[in-house]
Amino acid sequence: MFSRLLPLLLVSLVTSPLLAQSPPQSPPTEPSVQGLLDRVEQLERRIAELEDHERKQATTTPPADSGSETGADIKSVEAGATPAPASHSEHMGTATEEREAQIHYPSLQIRGFGDVDFSATDQKGSVSGFDLGQFVLHLASPLSQKVSYFGEVSFTAQPNNTYELSVERTIIRYDYNDYFKLSFGKYHTPIGYWNTAFHHGAWLQTTIARPQFVKFGGTFIPVHFVGVQAEGNIPSGGLGLGYNLGIGNGRSSNFSKAGDSGDVNDNRAWVANLFARPTRLYGLEVGGSYYRDKLTPTPGTNFDEWIASGYVVWNKQRPELLAEYANVHHRDLQTSQTFNTTSYYVQLAYRLPWQVDKWKPYYRFEYIHRPGVEPVWDITGTASVVDLVGSLVGVRYDITNYAAFKGEYRNFRQGVGEPRVGGAFFQTAFTF
Amino acid sequence: MRACSKPACGILLLGWLCLGSAVMAAQSHDGDVAIVVHPDTPVNNLTLAEVRKVLLGERQYWNANIPVVLLIRAPVARERNVVLKTIYQMSESQFKQYWIAKIFRAESATAPKVVYSNDMANELATAIPGAIAFIDVREVRPGTKVIRVDGRLPGEPGYPLR
Numbered sequence: 001m002f003s004r005l006l007p008l009l010l011v012s013l014v015t016s017p018l019l020a021q022s023p024p025q026s027p028p029t030e031p032s033v034q035g036l037l038d039r040v041e042q043l044e045r046r047i048a049e050l051e052d053h054e055r056k057q058a059t060t061t062p063p064a065d066s067g068s069e070t071g072a073d074i075k076s077v078e079a080g081a082t083p084a085p086a087s088h089s090e091h092m093g094t095a096t097e098e099r100e101a102q103i104h105y106p107s108l109q110i111r112g113f114g115d116v117d118f119s120a121t122d123q124k125g126s127v128s129g130f131d132l133g134q135f136v137l138h139l140a141s142p143l144s145q146k147v148s149y150f151g152e153v154s155f156t157a158q159p160n161n162t163y164e165l166s167v168e169r170t171i172i173r174y175d176y177n178d179y180f181k182l183s184f185g186k187y188h189t190p191i192g193y194w195n196t197a198f199h200h201g202a203w204l205q206t207t208i209a210r211p212q213f214v215k216f217g218g219t220f221i222p223v224h225f226v227g228v229q230a231e232g233n234i235p236s237g238g239l240g241l242g243y244n245l246g247i248g249n250g251r252s253s254n255f256s257k258a259g260d261s262g263d264v265n266d267n268r269a270w271v272a273n274l275f276a277r278p279t280r281l282y283g284l285e286v287g288g289s290y291y292r293d294k295l296t297p298t299p300g301t302n303f304d305e306w307i308a309s310g311y312v313v314w315n316k317q318r319p320e321l322l323a324e325y326a327n328v329h330h331r332d333l334q335t336s337q338t339f340n341t342t343s344y345y346v347q348l349a350y351r352l353p354w355q356v357d358k359w360k361p362y363y364r365f366e367y368i369h370r371p372g373v374e375p376v377w378d379i380t381g382t383a384s385v386v387d388l389v390g391s392l393v394g395v396r397y398d399i400t401n402y403a404a405f406k407g408e409y410r411n412f413r414q415g416v417g418e419p420r421v422g423g424a425f426f427q428t429a430f431t432f
Numbered sequence: 433m434r435a436c437s438k439p440a441c442g443i444l445l446l447g448w449l450c451l452g453s454a455v456m457a458a459q460s461h462d463g464d465v466a467i468v469v470h471p472d473t474p475v476n477n478l479t480l481a482e483v484r485k486v487l488l489g490e491r492q493y494w495n496a497n498i499p500v501v502l503l504i505r506a507p508v509a510r511e512r513n514v515v516l517k518t519i520y521q522m523s524e525s526q527f528k529q530y531w532i533a534k535i536f537r538a539e540s541a542t543a544p545k546v547v548y549s550n551d552m553a554n555e556l557a558t559a560i561p562g563a564i565a566f567i568d569v570r571e572v573r574p575g576t577k578v579i580r581v582d583g584r585l586p587g588e589p590g591y592p593l594r
Contacts, residue, residue, distance in 0.1 A: 109535070111532065111535075111536060140535055140536065140541060141541075142542060145499055146499075148538075150536075150538035169538070171538055173538065175492070175499075177495070177496040196537060197533075197537065198533075201536070204529075204532075233490070233491070238481065240485075240490070242490075277490070279481035279482075279484070280481070282481075282484065316521070317526060351526075356523075356525075357523050357526070398525060401524070401525040401528045401529070402528075431532060
């Protein structure tokens with residue numbers, strides 16, 4: 001008998017403390033769990049309505065991002081679309097993110113570029129030493145969904161220990177669509193590839209120096225252009241065609257400068273550039289451009305100038321190939337004499353796969369040939385463009401994503417009958 | 433310890449092989465990265481070359497009224513790695529340099545917007561007209577539009593973003 005009652009007794013002993021710990025019955029006046037859940041659901045619905053209302057109000061304020069790949073603000077867009085169905089907690093989080101993404105126009109982004117250089121050559125009379133390269137500030141600011149501004153100013157150290165401040169680019173652009181974008185201001189003239197691909201800021205380019213024919217301060221091509229430009233894609237399927245068409249002041253009386261303050265003659269220069277980026281050959285770009293101007297280097301002397309150029313670029317890093325050709329044709333309008341100066345360069349580089357792609361050796365060959373007598377180049381009595389043949393070889397080491405060391409050896413002959421000059425050059429270039 | 437009999441070992445091995453292959457198959461499909469756009473974006477299908485043009489900033493407008501708004505995951509995210517490897521064919525540093533150069537050539541006013549989660553990508557792709565984002569297909573939420581790449585949706589054989 002006792003053995004039969006023993007399990008019952010044990011069950012009773014074990015369950016009684018547990019039952020004693022269970023909460024007492026709620027009084028009938030307090031809300032039930034279901035009631036509370038209903039209340040939470042109502043509040044969630046109300047919050048969602050309020051957020052939806054807030055989003056609709058924000059349609060006039062374009063959102064952009066709080067972070068972008070360049071550390072800059074993003075393109076303006078209209079908000080106000082219907083939000084995705086989402087859980088309440090997710091909705092709240094992303095609504096905050098969206099609020100943070102709101103910006104007001106204009107949204108200015110500034111990026112600086114600088115470099116420090118060392119050079120030592122065996123040229124007679126030259127001295128080795130350090131120099132500061134250009135200190136450059138780039139400015140970009142979307143003004144609305146379709147209007148944007150770009151600017152570039154440079155500070156260049158001068159021999160008398162002062163700095164020359166120069167507005168290199170100032171462009172206001174209106175985008176109609178991908179096929180037509182119209183801009184006004186001061187550009188880098190779309191002649192060839194290098195002049196528009198690499199601006200002031202040595203960090204952008206693989207090598208330490210630009211090729212001689214697109215050198216800043218040089219006169220071979222008009223590096224800058226003041227006027228109006230149309231650009232865009234051309235519907236061409238896989239061919240990936242694009243264009244630039246510009247009309248502007250052309251060169252000033254100082255051939256290395258653009259006519260910032262006005263045209264030196266009553267004749268506009270124009271430039272047309274056509275390029276292709278075939279989709280089947282990702283990385284390839286080929287293009288050609290034509291530039292025409294009338295030069296008035298001194299009162300009473302006038303020359304026609306035609307510049308024809310072409311390029312082939314493979315801009316993947318393994319390998320990188322840049323090859324450009326340009327011919328500058330001058331015609332004396334009084335004597336009808338013509339003069340042609342030719343230049344080209346070929347640059348090869350290869351991003352080595354070791355050490356997280358930091359090393360990039362490179363080589364460039366450059367060539368310029370001009371007539372012995374060229375009245376435009378010699379107008380000031382000293383030749384502004386001279387024969388040149390030479391090579392450089394070097395290596396770039398990207399110490400971070402935003403700074404690089406470069407070292408190169410150059411061997412050039414500049415001028416007919418002049419000796420070859422060799423030199424070692426080092427640079428650290430960075431963006432910030 | 434007693435060794436298992438031959439038939440039992442065979443069954444065990446077969447079981448492990450089946451389980452392993454099933455897991456691998458599941459991973460290969462679940463790992464696809466979907467291209468999602470705002471539902472009003474006037475595209476349903478793009479070739480991989482067209483996707484590349486959009487991501488390179490060479491195509492900046494869906495039409496005259498809808499600008500492209502690029503959304504890309506922050507570094508280390510798998511979706512970002514797939515996009516960089518498959519579409520850009522660039523390393524992380526090349527990608528950063530590309531966009532700095534692009535903006536300061538005055539070819540684009542803005543760089544891709546960085547999003548820090550797939551939730552954020554979903555939400556912004558739904559809220560911002562013209563937005564395009566890259567999201568693990570398992571985390572795509574209703575309210576966005578998944579577009580085909582070369583006629584294929586994520587999970588279909590031959591889909592390129594995985």
